Amino acid sequence: MGTNSKIRSWALTVALAGFLFGFDTVVISGANLPIKNLWNTSPLFHGFFIMSMALWGTVLGSIFGGIPCDRWGRKKTLLWIGILYAVSALGSAFAQDPYFFSFFRFLGGVGVGASSVAAPIYLSEIAPAKNRGNVVAGYQFMLVFGIFMAFISNYLLQGFGGENDWRWMLGVEAVPALIYCALVVGIPNSPRWLILHQNKVQEARVILQGMGVNAEIAIKEIQQSVQRNVSGSVFKVKYNYVLMLAFLLAFFNQLSGINFILYYAPELLEISGLAAKDSLFSSISIGGVNLIFTLLGMYLIDRAGRKQLLVIGSIGYIISLGLVAYGFYSDASSTFLLSFILLFIASHAIGQGAIIWVFISEIFPTQVRAQGQSFGTATHWVLAAMITLVTPYFLDSTDGIFKDNPWPIFAFFAVFMVLQLIFALFIMPETKGKTLEELKTMLVKE
Helix, strand or coil: CCHHHHHHHHHHHHHHHHHHHHHHHHCHHHHHHHHHHHHCCCHHHHHHHHHCHHHHHHHHHHHHCHHHHHHCCHHHHHHHHHHHHHHHHHHHHHCCCHHHHHHHHHHHHHHHHHHHHHHHHHHHHHCCHHHHHHHHHHHHHHHHHHHHHHHHHHHHHCCCCHHHHHHHHHHCCHHHHHHHHHHHCCCCCCHHHHHHHCCCHHHHHHHHHHCCCCHHHHHHHHHHCCCCCCCCCCCCHHHHHHHHHHHHHHHHHHCCCHHHHHHCHHHHHHHCCCCHHHHHHHHHHHHHHHHHHHHHHHHHHCCCCHHHHHHHHHHHHHHHHHHHHHHHHCCCCHHHHHHHHHHHHHHHHHCHHHHHHHHHHHHCCHHHHHHHHHHHHHHHHHHHHHHHHHHHHHHCCCCCCCCCCCHHHHHHHHHHHHHHHHHHHHCCCCCCCCCHHHHHHHHCCC
16 A cells, blocks of 8 residues: 555544544434423423533543543544444433433543544644645544434434434444444554654654655654653643634634534524425535535645635625524525525535634644643533533523524624634634644744
8 A cells, every 4th residue: 555545544544533523413413303302301401411411521522532642542542432432322322211311422422522632633643744734624524424424314214213213313323433443443553642652763663654754854853843741731821822722713613603503403494494304304405515615625725724714714604694694583485594504504614614623733732732632622512512502592492582583693603703704814823834843833932
């Protein structure tokens, strides 16, 4: 196998963690209403336990995911992530009450959170600088592909098992999870982790040579880029700038409303006037547009750069969210609303969706990259969990504040996207084409 083929093979295997991430995150949208009707829980219980419990697991996984990444390595962490996905899928499918269901969804969430730390780190550390954005964005592509397949799977399985069709929707994830576990055994450890955390220079040299780089130069650069004490904290003054960048990017990602729309797409489309079956089918169009524009984002990320894509995406967010808010306010047709929801999805895919995992994984120096990735992803998932938790208060069919017309929610998100545009224009640096060691010199002041 050629050098480039090896890296592509490793990258594709690790990117499958993104597929499971996307599938696991969105598959609940198809089970949302059947579970609500089955267990008849309160809006608070449904929001916290049924819908957002996985996200609280994701918060835990993202906060602590950096620890096994540094202690056991990126590869071993990625393997355990696959095991968590498989256990969660089967446990959720066979759960007989909302408490066991929530527990197994929580386990899957831990896998999602740890995946959003471990996979981008691994990919950024094996990718050449010139196309690192494309390699790491492959994780986002697979994430989006997982979302797309979850929407299709939910649609095809509706009615398959009668009143238990939601169990099939959730349980089918175990199949790709087990395939992923088998494949990840065959990838090598990250050479940067081997050098800096294990001092296994010879093992790293073999892997670097297999990657087609000058191993001696690469080893020297890696060793010189950090002090031998690799146990330092990311919460030092010298890292304040990169911490701020990671926080703001993750903050704006969720204040765009992306998870709100993905999780509650069928319910939102039903509010707009579509029948239940049509709303699930229309959700597939959301997944399809997401997939197509993620491919475009992958093509552009190492050409136009991260900063330019965020500017383009921000403008699209502002237009689409503003018009969706107007559409709900003026009681526009479901076709009008779906059109601008799709524009919103396209704007996300080419902007935040394409860059978030790339940007956060590359701005932190190697010795604190796992901690920094945990910080950025934890910010992302805490906000995602909070938004998902409170949504039933707004959309619940009997008690929701905006049960008949959610236009203020979309207007709220549009305002934050104006702030994101300001961030992209005046604060965010461009990182394309630079090695991880060059970025350390540029972004961290010793």
